Amino acid sequence: MNPSFNSFHLSRRALLRAVGLGGVAWLSPLTHMLGQAQEKEASQAAAKSVIILWLAGGPSQLETFDPHPGKKIADGTGAIKTSVKGVEIAEGLPQVAEVMEELTLVRSMVSQEGDHERGTYNLKTGYRPDPTMVHPSIGSVICNELPVDGVDIPRHVSILPGQWPARGGHLGAGLDAFKVYDTLGRAGDMTARVEPARQKNRLAGLKRVEDAFARGRRTDLDKKTTLHNATIQRALDMMNSKQLGVFDVSKAPARTREAFGDSNFGRGCLAAVQLVGAGVRCVEVTLGGWDTHINNHEGQATKNAILDPAFAALIRELRARKLLDETIVICAGEFGRTPKINGLGGRDHWPKGFSLALAGGGFRGGHVHGATDPEGVKEEPKDPAKVADLHATVMHLLGIDHKKEYKNLPFDRFGTLSEGNVIKGLLKNI
């Protein structure tokens, strides 16, 4: 029994490097760099932002993007034609069907996580839960890799956050998604409670207290440990920013608002468009309630009624504002639902062969990737797509090298931005 030595962890990294030099030396560095340069070129003028429509609880692929009409597993759920010939989606999404030419459907997502929390972690971070560290969500990775200037508002936002909003993980809580609970009015406590003169009074007092507290303490305390005053300053900048208006959809034209549907989720989607337009990197908008262990069809239909106008209007609005090419849209939940209907008319968790929809940012519109067994017998779908691959693909479209190695991971761990591979078939330009 040899206790663990830190030096051993270090030497692992060195070892891996050595292996890299010996075994696959011909790939690096020159070939690798060339490859990278090529990738950069391919993704020029490509995606800048990501909007994630998070369907918490696990939407049923059979009632959304992967219907099998007339089959036993459909259990009566029909399909409708879309704007793309030969592609059908479930009957509950007529408006989404009309914008199918912009969508890429992946019908063969596979993961190993059938639990809500673990599945959410997996989808949002691209990694399986690891007891030794918390991985950053995709939005945090993007913000970290692609810093933006001139944006006072947070670059990573979670509208109507559910139980597990996107987190910065080992990149730090500073990259946690900024949570917004209301897109009409006092969005995220961003207005001072008192008039300017009193606010000034309060802050002047605060400076006194802060100065007194700093006296005799570590000089790098605020900079390295608490970030307290730095964060307060950033919060104040935000409160005073003109950009703050993008959180509020009440001023958008009535017709636009109506198109998104009369729901908090719909309004959240409109806010997401406004945010992306202002330079925000990643917005997640959550619609919960897809966990239909009982009365699946009814539950999914209720949620589809909210999703359908919001998702379709989101695509149209992005297109109208010429933002669709630079904005990746991901519509997904933590897993799908079983082909088999259970005793209560519900469907249970199903991480094998579930669906998600992608759009914009260089994804290939009107395309379907993968297929599930119409009889629900074979568990493995055709052309399975791993969660990590999805992350690698999204990063690729943003011009981020997903194979880049993290520095300063906890406990001298070794890790890359993503452990997946780009799914070339999903891209508009290969």
Next chain:
Amino acid sequence: MVELLEDQLPVAIGSVGIRPIEANHLAVAYSPLYICFLDGYVSFGHWATATMKALEKIVSPLGQRNLLFAAACILGLSVVFSNLLQSDAVTPPRNHSVERYQNPEFRDVVERLDAEFVARWEKEGLEPAPPADELTRIRRLSLGLTGTIPSLQEIRAFEEARVFHAGNQPPPNDHIQWWLSHLFEDRRTSDYLAERFARVYVGVENGPFLFYRRRRFVSWLSDQFHDNQPYDKVVSSLITAEGLWTSNPEVNFFTVTIDENDKKNKNKPDEVKLAVRMTRAFLGVRLDCVQCHDDRLNDRWLQKDFHQLASFFSGADMRSSGVRETGKSYEYKYRGAPQGEVPKKVPFFPELLPESGEPRERLAAWVTDRENRAFARAAVNRIWALMFGRPLVDPIDEIPLEDTLENPYPPGLETLVDDFIAHDFDLQRLIRVIAATRVFGLDSKVSEDRVPLTEKHDQHWAAFALSRLRPEQVAGSIIQAASLTAIDADSHILFRMARVFQQGDFIKRYGDVGADEFYALGGTISQRLLMMNGELVHERIKDDLVSNAAARILATAPDDEAVVEAAYLAVLSRRPTREEVQYFAGLLAQKKGRSRKDNQEDLYWTLLNSTEFSWNH
């Protein structure tokens, strides 16, 4: 009539602990109160004007007789409220006994601990920070053990007790020990410790709906801590738990691992999850890293170490009478080998494992054996982390089994472990010993004419390192700062309900760190916005004589300087400096377009938004 009430109430409601607490007899004064249930949380505030207007609206169409009925209702409510606002003085601890720590043996262990840290500081060439004042130390203890700051009333009681002691010239640590006696008798302490330990034992998730009752588990744990049950007994009960999760709450340690969706192992507690939890929580060992393969890097653990340990739990299965030992075996398929039964073996100290008995009883005996020091080390490290805001060995659940040159133990660890074992795993004793050490009492600042503190001081415990308060500590402290008396389990149900609702919403927005126990990074913009502009702070500082300390202090303190002092004590648990008194008393007196009430609200806002409030220091 309304005018009259507005003038008289502040005087009538007085008695709020600016001076040592007076009893409160003025039931009638509270009649113009009402409770409104808004958005699911109870807010009782606003009085006089609003109430009377509302009452007129309700009452006038209903006629005079109904007015009488309404009055009767209000009188009833007022009785409830007067009860609820009754400010009992802090009862001195019933079981405070100086023999517990005024004995050579206690002093000896503290001295040895101090010497070990001094040696470290000398070796590193560090001059330690001076001792922190007592109020700073009791704040640390309250935050660490109850999850909130001390109330103004408790601080007054503490200072009174100190005066009483001063005559006999007791050693300086006595006040802190008295404070610990006070905390140990308070249900808040065991409740808070239970919640913190429950996060380690069963996590924060909801668990399987049918078989898991987290609240029962936490309250069982709280009972164990409140009675100061030996820690080895508590852990043995968890490992050997049997029966129904409702009547035997410790069984929830098992049932939380059930996966209701797993059709193959219908409702069987998961031995793998149990093994992970057990090794981390009870032994400070991370065996789960070898769940899938051997530890190829440093040959420390083998994959079979993990599965052989998990095998002890395989017999625990769900029967109609709850979790029972069924003798079921554990099968696993190692790579390149056929699936087979995994024997029950422990990864280290095999000689401590009893040869016979039920598997989980053998395992419990091995885990809690006095010779198995990993068990005591894990407990010491966790208690230390609760008190300091960071563990002695980091990460908290990865403590080397041996003290080696490459990975030496920190000062204090083995001495505390020895003492903990020698005193039969007495958690309260352990806390008392740590609280009595010099290292716990160090300040987080030095005088300005000295060499300033550095990160190295924090690293070697030569100063008290700042640690971020957890979301529920922040929420609890805001609510506590807004009340002059301690909000504890003895509080009225309405207060407790209010606290639960307000705290829940706040924590959700502030960002619960979940099971990530000691997360050292700085705060976020969302947190600052929530503190500056959010609902909870706004509600707790506004001018409201019934619910908020800010207003009550203003109404009862004899002068502005006393107002500032009371606000500092209630929010930051310390007295203001002379400059601070001058500055804020000056602001209070300032009349330019603002009322005194506004200025007091602003003072409270300022203090709540300081680094000092949001960090343990």
